[in-house]
Amino acid sequence: MKRKIEAILSLLCLICFASFEIPQDANGSWTEIKERGLKVGLATGEENNSSAEEISQTTDSIIFREIKLLKDFSTANSIDIHFISGTESVLMDSLEHFKLHVVAGNINKETVWAQKATATIPYDNKGHVFLVPKGENKLLVKLEQFIEDHKDD
Amino acid sequence: MIRRSRYGLPDSVKPSFMKAVKTEWITIIYLTTVVLLMYLIMGSSQAMKTAWLEDLLTLVPPISFLIASRYYYRSPNKEFPYGYHRSYNIAFLCGSVALFFIGIFLMVDSSLSLINQEHPSIGLITIAGYSIWQGWLMILVLIYSAIPSYILGKKKRPLAIELHNKILFTDANGQKADYQTAIAAIVGIIGIGYGIWWADSAAALFISFSVLKDGVTNTKDAVKNLMDSAPEDVEKGLKMSLIKDINKALENIHYCRETLIRLRELGQVYAGDIMVVLDEYSDLEEKIAEMSDVVYSIDWKLQDIIILPVREIRDEWKLKEN
Numbered sequence: 001m002k003r004k005i006e007a008i009l010s011l012l013c014l015i016c017f018a019s020f021e022i023p024q025d026a027n028g029s030w031t032e033i034k035e036r037g038l039k040v041g042l043a044t045g046e047e048n049n050s051s052a053e054e055i056s057q058t059t060d061s062i063i064f065r066e067i068k069l070l071k072d073f074s075t076a077n078s079i080d081i082h083f084i085s086g087t088e089s090v091l092m093d094s095l096e097h098f099k100l101h102v103v104a105g106n107i108n109k110e111t112v113w114a115q116k117a118t119a120t121i122p123y124d125n126k127g128h129v130f131l132v133p134k135g136e137n138k139l140l141v142k143l144e145q146f147i148e149d150h151k152d153d
Numbered sequence: 154m155i156r157r158s159r160y161g162l163p164d165s166v167k168p169s170f171m172k173a174v175k176t177e178w179i180t181i182i183y184l185t186t187v188v189l190l191m192y193l194i195m196g197s198s199q200a201m202k203t204a205w206l207e208d209l210l211t212l213v214p215p216i217s218f219l220i221a222s223r224y225y226y227r228s229p230n231k232e233f234p235y236g237y238h239r240s241y242n243i244a245f246l247c248g249s250v251a252l253f254f255i256g257i258f259l260m261v262d263s264s265l266s267l268i269n270q271e272h273p274s275i276g277l278i279t280i281a282g283y284s285i286w287q288g289w290l291m292i293l294v295l296i297y298s299a300i301p302s303y304i305l306g307k308k309k310r311p312l313a314i315e316l317h318n319k320i321l322f323t324d325a326n327g328q329k330a331d332y333q334t335a336i337a338a339i340v341g342i343i344g345i346g347y348g349i350w351w352a353d354s355a356a357a358l359f360i361s362f363s364v365l366k367d368g369v370t371n372t373k374d375a376v377k378n379l380m381d382s383a384p385e386d387v388e389k390g391l392k393m394s395l396i397k398d399i400n401k402a403l404e405n406i407h408y409c410r411e412t413l414i415r416l417r418e419l420g421q422v423y424a425g426d427i428m429v430v431l432d433e434y435s436d437l438e439e440k441i442a443e444m445s446d447v448v449y450s451i452d453w454k455l456q457d458i459i460i461l462p463v464r465e466i467r468d469e470w471k472l473k474e475n
Contacts, residue, residue, distance in 0.1 A: 007336070021347065023275065023286055023346045026272050027272075028348075076417050118197075118276070121277065121278065128348075133346075134273070135272025136274070137286075137346070138348075140274055140275075141276060144276045145284055
């Protein structure tokens with residue numbers, strides 16, 4: 001019984017200690033973002049060859065809102081932001097291999113890519129989400145906290 | 154000659170049985186809340202999924218116990234001449250087989266997660282305007298799944314021993330050990346929190362081993378019961394000293410010269426036959442009645458005993474050591 005109590009107390013201590021550190025990224029994405037900036041993939045259709053620069057000038061309300069939200073997020077966290085454009089499949093491959101931190105571009109929470117990446121909470125009432133690499137929980141929590149705070153903007 | 158003592162429990166253990174029924178109802182209600190809460194917040198954690206499935210399975214023994222408790226006491230009839238006591242054995246077997254297969258499923262599932270290097274993601278959850286990391290909520294639910302479970306398991310254990318009820322004992326043990334599952338899952342979630350992606354699948358694998366171990370042990374025990382194995386003590390799994398006690402009691406009756414006893418478990422009670430060699434065979438009915446009274450007074454669990462007067466115990470009837 002004494003051993004059990006010791007084990008439970010140790011676990012409680014671990015939990016208390018952990019609360020200041022948790023969650024962390026499995027692949028250190030947030031540390032990398034702080035050092036080198038946030039790399040965002042903007043998904044375009046197969047026929048669309050627009051550059052990230054062109055896309056960022058778009059008036060399409062969804063893309064416009066996504067870019068604004070991510071720019072605000074980078075400003076709030078004092079980090080640089082870089083946009084890259086491409087098709088969903090190419091961007092998802094980069095996200096899976098930790099070459100990108102976020103993929104945006106009119107992606108719904110029911111997306112088929114949810115198997116390969118993690119969807120954030122929706123930033124609007126239509127269920128639009130951003131995708132982040134799996135296991136990057138600090139980045140996920142930071143982004144979701146920002147979305148939660150700016151949902152009604 | 155058959156003289157049955159009763160088809161139910163003696164009055165002395167009925168309060169314990171009613172207490173066991175009440176505790177099982179509390180367990181079902183409590184476990185349902187645990188299963189629902191876990192389902193709502195389990196996210197993509199493999200350890201949470203495994204702990205959730207384990208908790209879902211923990212519902213099988215109390216449900217089986219309550220179903221069997223509605224049948225076991227019914228008197229024998231033409232369709233079931235030996236009564237319904239074995240409903241407990243059936244319930245025990247069903248629960249054990251379910252535990253065994255889920256154990257295998259969980260082991261394969263968590264091994265695949267490890268092999269495929271699946272990185273679990275746990276994000277934010279907002280409750281009443283407050284956002285917290287979902288992992289904390291998971292840990293809270295796991296603590297809720299462990300502490301009352303441990304207390305219920307501790308309360309059921311003495312009742313199971315008194316009632317000689319294996320499914321109740323399995324249930325008590327399973328619940329008492331639930332805190333280990335919860336601790337393993339908590340370690341897995343803290344592991345995810347620290348960015349150790351494999352901690353979650355490793356915790357799930359550890360839990361699956363414990364589920365599988367219980368499944369194997371209980372299935373083996375349930376099959377042994379259905380094979381009419383000699384009665385075993387519920388708590389320690391040792392052969393009961395009951396045969397020695399019956400022998401001793403019958404030896405004290407002056408006309409009993411030799412006995413051969415075979416007992417088997419019928420749910421939570423024992424049935425069997427006793428061959429007796431007598432010094433003289435007059436007034437046979439009275440003698441058998443007297444011997445039956447002596448046997449039934451030894452233990453309430455002896456409930457369907459046939460006493461066969463024979464001229465001699467033949468060698469081929471004698472039971473060999475295994």
